[in-house]
Amino acid sequence: MTTRLIPLALIALTAAPLLPPAALANPQLAQQAPRPKPARSAPPASDMPAPETPAKAPAPEAPAMNGLAGPYLAARQAVLGNDYPSAADYFLQALTQDDTDPFLQDSALLSLISAGEMERAGALSVTMAEQGRATELAQLMRRSELARAGRWQDLVNAIDSTPPNAGDQALGDTPGGPVLMDKMLRAWALLGAGNARQALSAFEELGKVRGARSMVNYHLALAKATVGDYEGAEKLLADPQTGAHLLGVIARAQILSQLERNKDAIAMLEAVPGFAEEPQLVALRDRMRAGETLPFDSIKSPADGMAQVFLTFASALSSGDEPDPLALIYARLASYLSPQLGEAHLLNAQLLQDFGQFDLAEAEFDALRDLGDMRPVAELARIDALSRADRLNDAEKAALALTAEHPELAQGWIALGDLLRQQDKFSQAIPAYDKALSLIGPKGGTARWFPLYARGIALERSGQFAKAETDFREALKLRPDSAQVLNYLGYSLVDRNEKxxxxxxxxxxxxxxxxxxxxxxDSLAWVYYRLGRYPQAVAPMERAVSAMASDPLVNDHMGDIYWMVGRHREAEIQWHRALSLKPATEAAANRIRAKLDRGLDAVLAEEKAKGGTPPEPVPAPPATDKP
Structure with a gap:
């Protein structure tokens, strides 16, 4: 089995039995709802198999609780909630009671790096080394400090002096393993120490490791370009397995320009999928069109190369449905070594979102903006994070800023429309979708279906059903099998008692x-209800209630259907439940109270006498119900 570096604290915090009360062991505290992730644009790991999860090592003994119980248990609680700053503070507080305990030291170091508190992490790693207790994580932190200080020969010596089997796991030269990482870091350190020939030979040898060729060749290309071998670098980056990612494309464009091949570089950039939505690539193209020769500055120092090594491994570990916590450690080290590396800040932000740490993610987005790197993909991810953190005003401001900065970007206008719709600002959302559709154009094909569907919802909620129906039917022409559109149009017709x-x-x-x-x-049950086919409505409505037990409207509908098939007591139970779940409007709540007081038959008769049944609100799908 392939194994890889796992910090001592990470093993202990996931494998050790919990010492605190049962409340701290609630697994829900550590769970995050899965969601689609924006595409990563880090260096390649395309032919690297996903690093295997190692068999759990025996958990180190937790420290004795003499005076440590309070801060230790608080730290464990913070770890379960991914609250890295609090966890770091509590572990450091515990260390004041015993500053030599390796478990507490590694736990504090892990939390400090995860929180982005790199100066404090560096100081702690020095302490651990001086005490002879440097864990693998402390060694990585120390190597980063040596690189930042430009102490390249010391870094080479530190790596060379590490025993092959040091640490908590048996490690090897594998695509996911830290020995491979160490050797790549060593190659960059050799370059920093002035041993260019040895550095290039080291990369070439590492390229023979099974599954690591394209990853290593990317770094070999950067190293070749750093020493002026642009022809050799371009040949490597021309391989799609090596250079077909944002950083690789940028590096290759700069290299082609250095080779006086601006026309080739421009053609290469314009052939990149989504080129027009990447301001960095557009800016490079425009500079070359103006006759400029681009400098090669993708790598300004070997520390930048090391940063991209960390970023490569972080990207590989973050690619699954559940990102590995170690991915954040590597991404943090990447941004620490190369603060100008926007991709590292972006990956940090995305991982922090995944772990539910939206405030820490916002700091990474701020760092991107400070770099003048307001990339649409980053801003769209930030808007999504703010929305999911219920910071809707901030999300709306961010969407407005994105549309102001990039008015040509249809996705920005769609994001703005979605946010306005999420806040029930339906009439304000319509112009945002109008703008998106105009940018996509009438020949935009399937790219038009979602904004048509979303605008249809906003129009229907604004009382403009004729226009909404047109949008829904146009969306169905583009996506005949779109369940969202089929449902919304069908339910809207049911609600209006039409067709x-x-x-x-x-x-x-x-x-x-x-x-x-x-x-x-719910829609299927309700159309049966409107058609008077009450027995057929029972089964789908019961399934709807099972799937959406906390939705007041669905429970209200269940009550109406039960009433119509003579199950009056069960109907009253459902209406009581619907009331307890707080209906969307006071009018809806009053109607449920009337049904409980007089029965559904009497309420319908009263409504008929007044001129008809009041419209039922549509159970709205999520505001961002995208494919």
Missing amino acids: LDEALRLIQRAVDLRPDDGYIL
Whole structure:
């Protein structure tokens, strides 16, 4: 089995039995809801198999609790919630009771680096080394400090003096292993020490490691370019497995320009998918069009090369459904070694979002903006993070800033429209979607379907159903199997008591596509209700309630259907539950109270006498219900 570096504290905090009370062992505290992630744009790991999760090492003994219980248990609580700054403070507080305990030291170091408190982490790593207790994590931190100080020969010596089997795991030359990482760091350190030939030979030898060729060749290309071998560097980066990522494309453009091949560089840039949405690439193209020869500054020092080594490994460890906590450690080290490396700040921000640390993520986005690197992909990720943290005002301001900075970017206007829609500002959302659709253009194909669907929702909620219906039907032409659009159009027709047979067909198709979607099951049950086919409505509505037990409208609908099939007591239970879940409007709550007081038959008769049934609100899908 392939193994890789796992900090002592990380093993202990995940493998050791919990000492605090049962409340601290609640696994929900450590869980994060999965979500789609923005694409990473780090150096390549394309032919690297995902690093395997090692068998858990025996957990080190936790420190004795003599005077440590309070800060230690508080630190463990913070770790479970990914609250890295608090965890670091509490572990450091515990160290005041015993400043030689390796468990507490490594735990504090892990938390400090995760929180981005690199100066304090560096000082602690020095202490651990002086005490002869330098763990693998402390060694990595020390190597980063030597690189920042330009002490390249000392760094080479430190790596060379590390025993092959040092640390807590048996390690080897594997694509996910720290021995490979150490040797790549050593190659860059050799270059810093003035041993260019040895450095290049070291990279070439590492390229023979199974599964690591394209990753190592990328760094070999950067090293060749650093010493002026632009022809050799360009040949390596021309391989899509090596250079087909944002940093590789930028480096190759600079190298081609140094070779007086601006036309080739421009053609290469313009062929990149999504080129127009990457301001960095557009700016490089424009500079070369103006006759400028680009400098090669992708790597300004060997420390930048080391930073990209850390970034490569961080990217590999963050690529799964659940990012590895070690990915954040490597990404933090990358940005520490190369503060100008925007990709490291972006990856830090994305990982911190994944771990639910939105304030720490915001600091990384601030760092990107301070670099003048307001990339749309970064800003869109930031807007998403602010939205999920319920900071809707801040998210809206960020979306407005993005549309002001990049008014040509359709995705920015869609994000703004989604945020406004999420806040029930439907009439304000419509112009944002109008702008997005105008930018995409009538020949935009399937790129038009989501903004059409979203604008249709905003129009329907603004009382403009005729226009909304046009958008929904146009979206269906582009995506005939879009369950979201089928459901929303079908339910809207049911709500208006129009074209019920067509509505039933639309919703049945949506159910076929997404048979477990609570919103769609509610729609199917409700169209049966409106058609007077009450017994057929029971089963899908019960499934909808099972899927959306906390939705007041779905529970209210369940009550109405139970009433119509004679299950009056169960109907009252559902109405009571709907009331307890706080309906969207006071009018909806009053209608439920009336049904509980007089029964559904009496309420419907009263409404009919007043001129008809009041419209039912549509159970809204999530504001960002995208494919």
